[in-house]
Each structure stands twice: as C-alpha cells, then as structure tokens.
Amino acid sequence: MKSLPLSKVYQLLEPGPVVLLTTAIKGRTNVMVMSWHMMLEFTPPLIACVVSNRNHSYAALRATKECVIALPARKLAATVVKIGNCSGRRIDKFEAFGLTALPAARVAPPLIGECFANIECKVIDTRFVDAYGLFVLEAVKAWRDPVQKNPRTIHHRGHGVFTVDGEIVRFKSGKK
Amino acid sequence: MKSLPLSKVYQLLEPGPVVLLTTAIKGRTNVMVMSWHMMLEFTPPLIACVVSNRNHSYAALRATKECVIALPARKLAATVVKIGNCSGRRIDKFEAFGLTALPAARVAPPLIGECFANIECKVIDTRFVDAYGLFVLEAVKAWRDPVQKNPRTIHHRGHGVFTVDGEIVRFKSGKK
Numbered sequence: 324m325k326s327l328p329l330s331k332v333y334q335l336l337e338p339g340p341v342v343l344l345t346t347a348i349k350g351r352t353n354v355m356v357m358s359w360h361m362m363l364e365f366t367p368p369l370i371a372c373v374v375s376n377r378n379h380s381y382a383a384l385r386a387t388k389e390c391v392i393a394l395p396a397r398k399l400a401a402t403v404v405k406i407g408n409c410s411g412r413r414i415d416k417f418e419a420f421g422l423t424a425l426p427a428a429r430v431a432p433p434l435i436g437e438c439f440a441n442i443e444c445k446v447i448d449t450r451f452v453d454a455y456g457l458f459v460l461e462a463v464k465a466w467r468d469p470v471q472k473n474p475r476t477i478h479h480r481g482h483g484v485f486t487v488d489g490e491i492v493r494f495k496s497g498k499k
Numbered sequence: 500m501k502s503l504p505l506s507k508v509y510q511l512l513e514p515g516p517v518v519l520l521t522t523a524i525k526g527r528t529n530v531m532v533m534s535w536h537m538m539l540e541f542t543p544p545l546i547a548c549v550v551s552n553r554n555h556s557y558a559a560l561r562a563t564k565e566c567v568i569a570l571p572a573r574k575l576a577a578t579v580v581k582i583g584n585c586s587g588r589r590i591d592k593f594e595a596f597g598l599t600a601l602p603a604a605r606v607a608p609p610l611i612g613e614c615f616a617n618i619e620c621k622v623i624d625t626r627f628v629d630a631y632g633l634f635v636l637e638a639v640k641a642w643r644d645p646v647q648k649n650p651r652t653i654h655h656r657g658h659g660v661f662t663v664d665g666e667i668v669r670f671k672s673g674k675k
Binding site for chain 2: 339358401448456496
C-alpha cells in the first residue's frame with residue numbers, strides 16, 4: 324500500500340461505494356460491511372457513518388474509537404456479501420474469508436490487503452451514537468494499492484443487488 | 500409520478516448517487532446538487548445530509564424544515580453539473596435549466612419532473628447543523644416515474660468526474 328494524501332479521501336467515499344470497516348479489541352479483529360456513510364468535511368477529512376448496536380463491531384468501535392475503512396473492488400463482491408451475511412461474534416472473518424490483515428500506521432485495527440484503498444480513522448464525536456448509531460470519524464492516514472489500477476467499486480441497492488461502476492464521464496467543474 | 504412505498508427509499512439512496520435537493524421559501528424555489536447524504540434508519544426512513552451554510556439552500560432548509568430529494572439519471576448529468584456550478588442567490592435554477600416543478604403532497608418544495616424519483620422530506624433534527632451542517636431528514640412521501648425504466652444514476656468522484664452505474668450483480672442475501 325502506498326500513502327494517499329488525506330485531501331483525496333473524499334474522492335473515495337463521495338461516490339457512495341460499499342466499504343468494509345475493521346475494528347480491533349483485546350487482540351481480536353473484526354470486519355463488517357457498511358453502506359451508510361458520507362463525507363462531512365474536506366479538511367480535515369471527516370466522515371459520518373452508521374454502526375448499529377446490533378453490529379458486533381459496535382462495542383469495539385465505541386470502546387477503542389478507532390477503525391479502518393477499506394474499499395473493496397468488484398472482484399471482492401462475493402466475499403463482501405459473505406462478510407455481510409455472518410457475525411464476528413461467532414467467527415474470525417479475516418481467517419474465514421482469507422483476508423490479509425496489514426498493520427496500520429496510526430490505529431490498532433488492520434488494513435485489508437485485498438482492498439484497493441484503506442482509510443485509518445479515529446472517532447472524534449459520539450454525541451449522535453445513542454440516537455442514530457452515527458459516529459463521526461476523522462481520517463488520519465490513507466493508503467492506496469498501486470497495483471489495482473482503475474478499480475470498479477460496488478454499490479448496494481438492497482437485498483444483495485449491487486451496481487458496479489460503469490462509464491466515467493467528465494465535465495468542467497468550478498468546485499471540488 | 501407514481502407513489503413509491505417509503506420502505507423502498509433506502510434502495511434509492513444507499514448506492515450513493517448524486518441527488519438534487521429542492522427547497523422553497525417565500526414563494527421562491529431553489530435546487531442544489533448534493534452528494535453528501537446517507538441513510539440513518541429503514542423505518543421510518545431517516546436520511547442524514549450535509550447542507551453547508553455556504554449553500555444558498557441552507558437558509559430555506561433551516562427555516563422551513565422541508566425539502567425534496569430528487570434523483571437524476573445519467574441523461575441529466577450535464578444539467579446537474581450546471582446546477583452545481585451556480586448559485587440560486589442570483590438565478591432561478593428551475594427556469595434557467597428548464598426543470599419542471601411539480602407540486603409535492605406533504606411539503607412545499609417542488610418535485611422535479613425530469614428526475615426518476617423524488618423523496619419528500621421533513622427536517623426532524625437540527626442538533627448537528629451548527630457543528631457539521633448535518634441535517635436529519637425523515638422521508639414522508641416518495642415518488643417514482645414509471646416511464647424511466649432502469650435509470651442509471653451518477654456518482655461524483657470530485658472535480659466534475661462522475662461514474663455511471665454499470666453492470667448489476669445479484670447475490671443471495673439474508674439481510675436487507
């Protein structure tokens with residue numbers, strides 16, 4: 324993984340892809356699938372996401388206030404579905420699904436080696452967790468796999484149906 | 500536009516498309532482009548979105564607590580970019596870009612006739628507006644244009660670059 328400037332984090336998340344979220348507590352890692360996330364600010368990059376107290380990752384995220392957001396490309400779609408259909412309460416998902424846990428630089432939860440980008444995050448605001456499961460994260464370090472060129476992300480439409488990135492269109496824009 | 504069950508709203512927004520947000524205040528309508536949004540809850544459908552106080556729509560949304568989220572398909576992409584590159588402070592965007600304002604059922608801001616879906620929303624929580632420009636919306640009525648079959652949405656990657664929905668892949672899923 325190569326370092327990616329934090330100013331580019333929004334370009335990864337703004338299109339709304341399915342992402343994976345890793346956590347770690349007491350030496351145990353976990354990974355969950357997440358589609359409910361959005362950017363909140365460009366600089367520093369702030370991200371809002373929903374992790375429900377029904378998710379096994381909730382306790383670790385709330386207690387450690389650290390996570391990694393990892394971006395899977397199309398080729399990982401079947402694995403993503405499997406990760407989403409089971410709970411870390413019962414199994415070690417990294418082992419079960421052959422995911423490579425790489426050490427992060429600024430947080431304890433691991434990067435996922437098979438993902439084309441990884442964003443290390445710290446929870447900076449928990450005031451909306453009780454009401455909505457909404458965590459506010461600050462991206463503190465980001466990584467990009469230079470080997471995966473032009474990865475196509477997947478987007479969840481519900482009930483296991485995903486759209487994959489297709490055509491890219493470019494317009495002149497005065498804004499970010 | 501035909502009525503769409505509120506239980507299907509998340510299927511529109513969870514994939515992360517670029518949307519349009521309409522507001523109305525003192526008889527003046529406006530429309531802005533928005534990519535920073537996410538689902539917060541299935542039932543009732545709750546949506547979080549970021550509308551900055553630098554956006555002209557901010558004042559109307561904050562004061563009236565009503566908006567419509569409209570979903571443009573690929574064919575509207577060039578118009579979406581134009582809407583995003585100017586301010587309602589100076590022009591009537593509905594008129595300038597030939598958008599059809601249709602009356603909504605539950606809120607004052609208009610639906611957009613050219614969009615394939617419209618979601619009428621009420622602001623239900625403003626506690627995070629000052630900190631992050633984050634509004635919590637409840638979808639109170641949704642509409643679908645039956646004429647636009649299989650619309651492909653657009654997703655913003657920054658700097659006027661968009662990806663368009665491509666391939667659809669289906670997996671067995673135990674969850675929503």
